[in-house]
Amino acid sequence: MPVYQLSEQPVFPSPEEALPEGLLAVGGDLAPQRLILAYTLGIFPWYSEPDPILWWSPDPRLVLEPERLKVSKSLRRVIAGKKFSVTMDRAFETVIRKCAGAKRKDQGTWIVPDMIDAYIELHHRGFAHSVEVWGKEALAGALYGVSVGKAFFGESMFSEKSNASKVALVYLAAALQAWGFSLIDCQVRTDHLVSMGAHEIPRRDFLQRLKKAVQEKTKVGVWQIPEDLELL
Numbered sequence: 001m002p003v004y005q006l007s008e009q010p011v012f013p014s015p016e017e018a019l020p021e022g023l024l025a026v027g028g029d030l031a032p033q034r035l036i037l038a039y040t041l042g043i044f045p046w047y048s049e050p051d052p053i054l055w056w057s058p059d060p061r062l063v064l065e066p067e068r069l070k071v072s073k074s075l076r077r078v079i080a081g082k083k084f085s086v087t088m089d090r091a092f093e094t095v096i097r098k099c100a101g102a103k104r105k106d107q108g109t110w111i112v113p114d115m116i117d118a119y120i121e122l123h124h125r126g127f128a129h130s131v132e133v134w135g136k137e138a139l140a141g142a143l144y145g146v147s148v149g150k151a152f153f154g155e156s157m158f159s160e161k162s163n164a165s166k167v168a169l170v171y172l173a174a175a176l177q178a179w180g181f182s183l184i185d186c187q188v189r190t191d192h193l194v195s196m197g198a199h200e201i202p203r204r205d206f207l208q209r210l211k212k213a214v215q216e217k218t219k220v221g222v223w224q225i226p227e228d229l230e231l232l
Helices: 032-040 073-080 092-101 113-124 164-178 191-195 203-215
Strands: 004-006 023-027 054-056 061-064 085-088 128-134 139-148 151-159 183-187 199-201
Touching: 032 113, 032 139, 032 203, 061 191, 061 203, 073 164, 085 164, 092 113, 092 128, 092 139, 092 151, 113 128, 113 139, 128 164, 139 164, 151 164, 151 203, 164 183, 183 203, 199 203
Parallel strands: 004 023, 151 183
Antiparallel strands: 023 054, 061 183, 061 199, 085 128, 128 139, 139 151
16 A cells, blocks of 8 residues: 655545555645644654654554543542642643653654644644643643544653653543543553553544544533542
8 A cells, every 4th residue: 555645735545545554644734724634534643853744544543432441549549649630721832842851662752843833733723632730739740632523632641750641541531521522542552551441443443433523512612620520
């Protein structure tokens, strides 16, 4: 199968045409219209400098249903102890920059400056959101992602304190469940997410579920932690 060269027009080939490892297309830009279309179709950008923009749709796809999140006993104790406070969309730009700077096994990052600028713009337009976990007034960990319809696409997370990013995921999943979201896209397999309830499904199944989820209307206005949120 070929890897498609994108034009200036915000269009994509079918994600079913991606290479076995998931690579579908190269080029284009990170304009809001193209990014939202990509997520709606089950495609996401992932590349490092100085490479061109690469667009992916892996098979299988790692997903997490909010109601299936697994919370360990130790994590339950952390949450019950109220060591952290949690907010949404209070510090998106700080979150994405900290995610970009987080140390990873490959010592690299796909959250390059152009990606940071693009997702900050998505945040300003109401599509990209963050969940922040605070210690003593300092950011201890967080995650961010993109929301279209009733689907949430997780992008990255970081922790500066033990369990902080896990706490963010617990709050995110609980809020999404309360809002009627059916799907968190986790993109590709990681042992960390699998341990918390994520599982792989065939891309074809993912695309069918995604099509329904992104078409569903959500009444969520300002993203904030619901006052009556049930966590555990």
